[in-house]
Amino acid sequence: MSKDPNQKEAIIKAAYADINKFGQNGEYDKAVKAVNRILGVAPDDQTALHCKVVCLIQLSKFEEAYKFIEKNKLSSSLVLEKAYSEYRLNKPEQALKTIDNAGINPLPDSLKELRTQVLYRLERYEECFDAYKEIIKNTNDEYENERRTNLSAVAANLAIDKNKEIPELPEETYEQYYNAACIASNRQKYAEAEKKLRASEKLCRETLEEDGVTEEEMREELEPIRVQLGYCLQMQGKLKEAAIIYAECLRNKPKDPVLVAVASNNSIVINKDQNVFDSKKKIRSAMSDACESKLTSRQKKAIALNNCLLAFLTNSSDQVQQLCQKLVQSYPDLEFQTLLIQCSQLTKDKRQKEALELLNKYAKVHKENAFASKFAVVQLLLSQGSRKEAIDVLLSLGEQMYKPGIISALVTLYLGTDNKPAASELLKSAVEWYKMNNVSSGDLSDMWRQAAEFHLRGGASETAASSLEELLKLNANDMKVLAQLVIAYAQFNPKRALELSKRLPKLETLTTASEIDALESANWVMSTKAVKKSANAKIEPSPSTPVVEKKKNRNRKRKGKLPKNYNAEVAPDPERWLPKYERTGFRKKRDRRAKDIIKGSQGMASGAAEQYDMSNRANLGKNSPATPVYQEPTPGPRQQHRKGGHKKKKGGRF
Template identity: 55%
Template sequence: MATTRESNLTTLYVELNRFGQNGEYERALKTANKILQNFPDEEKAFHCKVVCFIQLSRFHDGLKAIVNQPKLSGDLVFEKAYCQYRLNQPQEALKTINSVTQLSLKLKELKAQILYRLERYEECFDAYRDITKNTTDDYEDERETNLAAVVANLCLEGSNKDIPQLRDHTYELSYNSSCQLIGRKQYNEAEKKLKVSEKLCRESLEDDGTAEDEIEDELGIIKVQLAYCLHKQGREKEAQAIYTAALKQKPDDIGLVAIASNNMVVINKDQNVFDSKKKMKSATSEGLEHKLTSRQRKNIALNHCLLALYTNQGEQCQQLCEKLVSTYPDMAAEAALIRATQLAKDGKAKEAAVILDKESKHDEEKKLAMKLAAVQLLLAEGDRKEACRVLQNLGEATFKPGIVGALVTLYLADGSRDGASKVLKDAVDWYRKNKVSTGDLGTLWRQAADFHLRGGEPAVAAKSLEELLRINPGDKKTLAQLVIAYAQFEPAKAQALSKQLPPLDFTQNTDVDALETSNWMMGTKVIKKAAAKVEPSPGSKPGTPGDELIQKKKTKRKRKGKLPKNYDANTIPDPERWLPRHERSGYRKKKDRRNKDVGKGTQGAATGASDQYDITKMQTQQSKVSPNPNSPIQLETTGPRQQQRKVQQKKKKGGKR
């Protein structure tokens, strides 16, 4: 009987081995169950059963079998952790692996994958470095590809870890290399790498005999990443065309669809909102939590809030912002800005300012940006006093030159010169006390000094001038201003300091006459009058100017007028030469058969009206204007007129011109 049982067991194992080698895992699973039914303690059969579950992607059944049979699954740590990993339980999978003291190669690789899923990239990087150094087999390219993916994420996070130079001889490695360049914001170089990756991918798959549809599916992720590079370079139309083409392919990867859809929403901004709504539904569909990184999901959630803001959906915008903060607490500042913007659009600027002011207390990094946003909203409502209060409660940031300038401007706009003076005093005292160097403060000192000098506060102005002189020791202008300031409240100090000013000597190399005749203070009319009163030279008669003042009168050369060719100087010109021919006395009028009494004159003029245009019959009249200076001056009411085109008469065929 024992021999028969052993022979049956051997036969079943042979059958199980054959099914496993042929990839017939359903039949292999049935055989493993037969063995376990007859021989419940067979660990190998149980192991084969779990492997069949994994090969059939029945991870839940495999994990359940391992948990229900602790005696038979004592050594199945890898299988248990793998099932947990595939069931999106990375934390439990990592605990299962960490329960083992000595990790095998496959457990190390699985741990590295789990760390990558948990976005613990620095630990993952160390794990892959250890595996690649201590392992030599046929999977080196795959491990190097995974390591390149980890490095790309480290670059995106701005890690300072020492990153090795990896190869890029395959399209996967070239793609990951481009992702590293994107993390360093080198988009132009990344674009070139992606084009190389696309070429390598097509050539590799075509050599393997892959169908065109499958090639396009594989190229989808490369093209979408290329579109992102173009988008970041400002080439939005090219990027949009690639995104649209990628979505038309209807890829099976929902993560790729979500990223392309989100980026399309970003390009649309506040335009084409109906298309953006459709795209946002694809970007926020279920099942993406395990396909996208937390950074990608966070950006999509933020864009969803912005889309609600653009479409004026106030309630939905507020709800989405609250959800964003609850899911990603580090996005509280961005959510507060969006909520405040929505409230401001709804006419609730003061409520928006309260939200920003409240949220700024919890985020020191973005405190200044949020406070300034609140100030902008308050100023839009015309509440300058509250805006000044917010700016003065910024801590050390209140003394930044830009904030000081804004406060001074606001106080002066409200007519509070004392408030502006106090702001400048506090800024000067703070910089003198802390000796903080925040770039060129010369403008601040100069403006503060001028302000206090004009306001009658020479002592305060002197402090600013002292700091300005300390920055530029050789500035004579500042030194002179400081002497003026000291002279008003401390004359002895002003006297001592004035000795550092350069001496004024006008006796050497100075032309007094040139200074007197120069127009740096006097006008040109005063100079001409002074020149006319020059004393005569010795020996000249009184009342006659000297020889050096004799000026030749410049006579303008007149041109001779042109005369007709048949001009005769002995004959008297015809007095009617300026009249039209039909108005001259010798013109023979044509008889009018209809009415003999009607004469022809100028158009619109009565008979005999030509006499008033006859120069020989016109009376000379005196039309001088009274030179009374008290008479009102009349200004022209019409502006400059446009030059009118002269109308030329067309020639008649066969007629005289």
């Protein structure tokens, strides 16, 4: 049963009025209900269908909006809404296809801007940069600053290619300062980027404080700047400051999953093989599904590679092999890096033969990375102590072996194997090769200098002279090299040595007469302080300088300290400084092995009994020897006050 046409029109009119009111108030959920009232009475109303799609997009119901467009066959009429829904559903290729196949020429400004954003998501930065330049040139409205900010963001990604020229862009807002800092950091100018980021942070605070935003909203705006600042500090080696910034960002739990992924990944790099449990937690958050759609391919690649390295550091052998295989499948350009990780893990597992086979096999197939893979082979051989095999691999590099670094490594290996003649021949061939090919690869002064000194020590004066000649070409004013060259030529070509010696500076230009006199008068045995004192003493003051007489220091002789109870009338013991056992009054123990042992009654000999018999006083005549009486020697001054000797203290020791 059909409704009254007047009633139908009244319902539609009232519903549109509600849609307008709810749309102005931002109440899109109520607006959807009003649209449904219209579609209930007029399901083919194109305006109502369009309003419902817009309301669903405003409510971020992109999947529902896309299905509604497809169901009602609105693709041709609602190109912008369909492409935007696809863009927000992380289908940028499909969105670009929708715009390009719409057949609209020329594209309206809204579709142009959407197409430019899609190109940015697809990482087609050159096309995106040109598109933004054209839009900025042909439009003039209130969104000009936003477009210039987006243009600088595109330029920051283009700056990764060092050969790409980036035009100067304005730096007026804090977003533009931020993008300018990203350009500098991608050019590896980290100090300059740090200054711009600090300026961006300061300007951001001032701008948001003027707008009166909350502290939480200000923190959300500042967090990307802070994380980028942490990256610049990290690349400058300021790891502690960077780690503090990342930890603070993760503690605040930002809503942007890209910030979480970047801060987590960079923290893992700082941790390395420390805090492995914390690194495992962070790598999971960095590789979550929420981050997958918003990260650039370069960021995803770095996180995936770090995941393999973390597994390697945690000694997860099976996991390393699995992750490396997945990494190669996802990013074929990382094949060599994953190969190095795999070989490192095999070496850890003491499977060096398998690692060498993998590297040699890769070098045969991939000629572009053969040079680097052979260096990895050399590293493995040296870790096993196989120096001769490592030398053979380096010699197989052909003309690339004449690079200064490889020559240095080969000379070191030859000397390590006590093969000095081979090292000398290698240096000779290197000198001849550089002369024949006229190659100038960077600064070769160190190589020529080392070769010359090596040959001079070995007595190969002609080869040393050729190296010194090359070194002199690089710096004609180096008198040290010229002097060495004269010494070298003097051994086999005196005429050439004489010619070169004329270029040496004369002795008078190098030293003055006063310096020579000072050297001749210097006493080399004296200390440096004494030499300075003597030099200062010889300096005569000028006539205008007043002469100040220095007072002579009179050293007063101190009286010696005397012991207590010192008696000046008693002469000191002449043996006071001798040890006790060397003094005359010292009683020695009887030597039982002595020959004159007294025997007899009471331990007396029979012949001496009468002599020592004190009862027979008649025997004590003039001819009898006197009884030896021991006299106590005069005590010294140190012993005079020790009359009481040592007393035993109560409860103590002597």
